[in-house]
Amino acid sequence: MSSSSKANKLMTLKDVVSRYVKDGSSITFGGFIGRDCLAAVHEIIRQGAKDLLVIDDSKTDVIDMLVGAGCVRRWEGAYAGYGSIGLGNNIRRAVEQCIPFPLEVEDWSNAAVSMRFLAGGLNLPFMATRSMLGSDMIKYNTRIKVIDDPYSGSPVALVPAARPDVAIIHAQRADQMGNAQIWGFTGNDENKARAAKHTIITCEEIISTEQVRNQGNLTLIPFYCVDAVVHVPYGCFPQSCYGYYAYDVLFCGEYHEISKTRKGFLGWLDRFVYGCQDHTEYCQQVGWDRLKSMVQLEKQFNRI
Amino acid sequence: MNGSREFIKGKNYTASELMAITTCKEFKDWEVAFVGIGIPLVAGILAKRLHAPNLSIVYESGSIGPEKFRVDFNVGDSSAADSALCLTSEWHVFGDLQCGYYDIGVLGGAQIDRYGNLNTTAIFGEGDYYKPRVRLPGSGGGNDIGSSVGRVVIMMRLEKHRFVKKVDFITTPGFLDGSSGARNRVGLLGGGPEAVVTSKGVFRFHPETREMYLHTIYPGVEVEEIRQSVGWDLIVAGDLKVITDPSYAELLALRSADPANLILGGAESRKELSGFKQFVNLTLKHSTK
Numbered sequence: 394m395s396s397s398s399k400a401n402k403l404m405t406l407k408d409v410v411s412r413y414v415k416d417g418s419s420i421t422f423g424g425f426i427g428r429d430c431l432a433a434v435h436e437i438i439r440q441g442a443k444d445l446l447v448i449d450d451s452k453t454d455v456i457d458m459l460v461g462a463g464c465v466r467r468w469e470g471a472y473a474g475y476g477s478i479g480l481g482n483n484i485r486r487a488v489e490q491c492i493p494f495p496l497e498v499e500d501w502s503n504a505a506v507s508m509r510f511l512a513g514g515l516n517l518p519f520m521a522t523r524s525m526l527g528s529d530m531i532k533y534n535t536r537i538k539v540i541d542d543p544y545s546g547s548p549v550a551l552v553p554a555a556r557p558d559v560a561i562i563h564a565q566r567a568d569q570m571g572n573a574q575i576w577g578f579t580g581n582d583e584n585k586a587r588a589a590k591h592t593i594i595t596c597e598e599i600i601s602t603e604q605v606r607n608q609g610n611l612t613l614i615p616f617y618c619v620d621a622v623v624h625v626p627y628g629c630f631p632q633s634c635y636g637y638y639a640y641d642v643l644f645c646g647e648y649h650e651i652s653k654t655r656k657g658f659l660g661w662l663d664r665f666v667y668g669c670q671d672h673t674e675y676c677q678q679v680g681w682d683r684l685k686s687m688v689q690l691e692k693q694f695n696r697i
Numbered sequence: 698m699n700g701s702r703e704f705i706k707g708k709n710y711t712a713s714e715l716m717a718i719t720t721c722k723e724f725k726d727w728e729v730a731f732v733g734i735g736i737p738l739v740a741g742i743l744a745k746r747l748h749a750p751n752l753s754i755v756y757e758s759g760s761i762g763p764e765k766f767r768v769d770f771n772v773g774d775s776s777a778a779d780s781a782l783c784l785t786s787e788w789h790v791f792g793d794l795q796c797g798y799y800d801i802g803v804l805g806g807a808q809i810d811r812y813g814n815l816n817t818t819a820i821f822g823e824g825d826y827y828k829p830r831v832r833l834p835g836s837g838g839g840n841d842i843g844s845s846v847g848r849v850v851i852m853m854r855l856e857k858h859r860f861v862k863k864v865d866f867i868t869t870p871g872f873l874d875g876s877s878g879a880r881n882r883v884g885l886l887g888g889g890p891e892a893v894v895t896s897k898g899v900f901r902f903h904p905e906t907r908e909m910y911l912h913t914i915y916p917g918v919e920v921e922e923i924r925q926s927v928g929w930d931l932i933v934a935g936d937l938k939v940i941t942d943p944s945y946a947e948l949l950a951l952r953s954a955d956p957a958n959l960i961l962g963g964a965e966s967r968k969e970l971s972g973f974k975q976f977v978n979l980t981l982k983h984s985t986k
Contacts, residue, residue, distance in 0.1 A: 425758035427773025474834025476771040477735040488832035504791035504841040524841045527870040527883035548884035577778040578759030579786045633775035640774045646967040
């Protein structure tokens, strides 16, 4: 990498996805059903990636859309549903009816996935957890190894490090070097960024490195973990982005309702993904007044 | 657990509301609670507004002790971080859970057996794990909470296909086979299930046999009705208690905790709103900030 490309990692979403997300890539996404990088997911669907392996803790829109759009071969994760609204319709269709493709599932708990990324971020082969003991996850997922702790003799579960090819993480702010500052809770993002071979930051705002230095405590992900930075305002919508905009529960409710049928879901994709050239067009399709309304709501509670 | 708007016959409240109010009494002031999304969370918010103002709720996304100005629809909504005491990472809160800092967890489920083993992974039907009749979301943090938290309260609608002899998949262990020391033998740290709050009554677990028994019944419900909805020979407490109807104050506090009725009322309430502007207005109007 030349020194200029180290100093300025700004790229477009189109370029970043075509460079880093290949057919068969393993991938993880930042956020925790909140601060999810929906804009990047839409672009992955537009570019038609296939056979992805998604390794993640808990996801709603991200995994449901990618599976429905036929991008995913395998899910290694803890939760693939639709929050308080219901079950993930595309997840169900894929697992129960192989529509549009069969989906391989490997079940873990959230703490287990957290430990997998911690191991990846520490460059260790595995971590131990006291979760999943006595459960049927151990019966069906042979990569969970229950051993007797060599020091005390009590049972403990080992989980292998996760080292995905790509992590895409949405931050509130980043500089062009890739120092990413995150407000609110941080999920497993610090470890996902370190564990992945390539890390992409999408963000609400680009700030100067001087501004980063003023509040270094907020930098969750330092520049050396980061390959590319993309400026994508409203990049999480309809999910929330702490300090910027609130979760749009009605938009998600409509998605859930329409995605109950395959035809309805495909129509939704045509309107909000294939029918939009980029994220700005998506925002137009959603409606700027709607986005502003979610901004207004969030600012009543959290301001950065 | 998803909500429903239907009033219980002859009452001015729904089963979801009664479940939330009943569950909220399981939280004690100054406790730290690890709560799942949906009605369990509404019960936690209600406890904070009624008898447990110093209850701290923890979210697996990494939020510890937020103020509950507004309801959350996902554990990672920005609302889950409103004025929190500590905003941190997911693996840290799971570590704290494993260290024993968290007193109570509240979970939902799709199937449960007499020893409180829970399934949120898949309903096999005629198929199996790989080709189930219904694929559910999976553990999420449910297994972690059930494994390590001090005590677990479970919320489930009482229906025969949910209260089964044997769950298709143990996502979150209760007392496993019910034998003495079963949890300890497999290495689990937490205390296991304490109560199951259902749409007809409350079950608790016998301290010696660890078997679920009917402890409390809701007004107007017959014991026989409950027996019919359980897939095994149910034990009923000798001194079976009847819950009193919720007070006006409790119902009022509950309804303002979920002002658009989107969690307690489910999809039907969502369709009744005129649009996002009404949702924003309702949220702001009922915000406690």
